[in-house]
Amino acid sequence: MNIYIANLSFDVHDDDLRNIFAPYGEVTSAKVITDKATGRSRGFGFVEMADEAASTKAIAELNGTTVENRTIGVTVAKPKGDRPSRDFNSGKSYNENRY
DNA sequence: CGTGAGCGG
Numbered sequence: 001m002n003i004y005i006a007n008l009s010f011d012v013h014d015d016d017l018r019n020i021f022a023p024y025g026e027v028t029s030a031k032v033i034t035d036k037a038t039g040r041s042r043g044f045g046f047v048e049m050a051d052e053a054a055s056t057k058a059i060a061e062l063n064g065t066t067v068e069n070r071t072i073g074v075t076v077a078k079p080k081g082d083r084p085s086r087d088f089n090s091g092k093s094y095n096e097n098r099y
Numbered sequence: 100c101g102t103g104a105g106c107g108g
C-alpha cells in the first residue's frame with residue numbers, strides 16, 4: 001500500500017517517516033520528497049507498507065495527528081503515473097529545451 | 100535557490 005503523507009514538518013526525513021509508521025506494521029519503504037533545488041524537505045513523503053491492514057490502520061491513526069508540531073495529512077497515494085510526465089520515453093533522455 | 104501546496108524517481 002502506497003501511503004501519501006502531506007503537510008509534514010521540514011525536520012522530518014526518511015528515517016523519521018519510518019519511525020512513525022514502524023509500530024503499525026512492516027514498512028517496506030519510507031521516502032520524504034526533498035526539494036531537488038534546495039535539497040531540503042518539501043513537506044510531504046511516501047511510505048510503502050507490505051501489509052494492507054497495517055497500512056490502513058496507520059492511515060487512520062496517523063491522519064490528522066501532530067508530528068513535529070505540524071498536523072500531517074495521511075492518505076492513500078495515487079499511482080505515480082498520474083502526474084504529467086515530460087518524458088515520453090523512459091530511459092531515453094532528451095533535451096529539456098523549451099520551445 | 101522560497102518554507103508550505105499538499106503526489107516522488
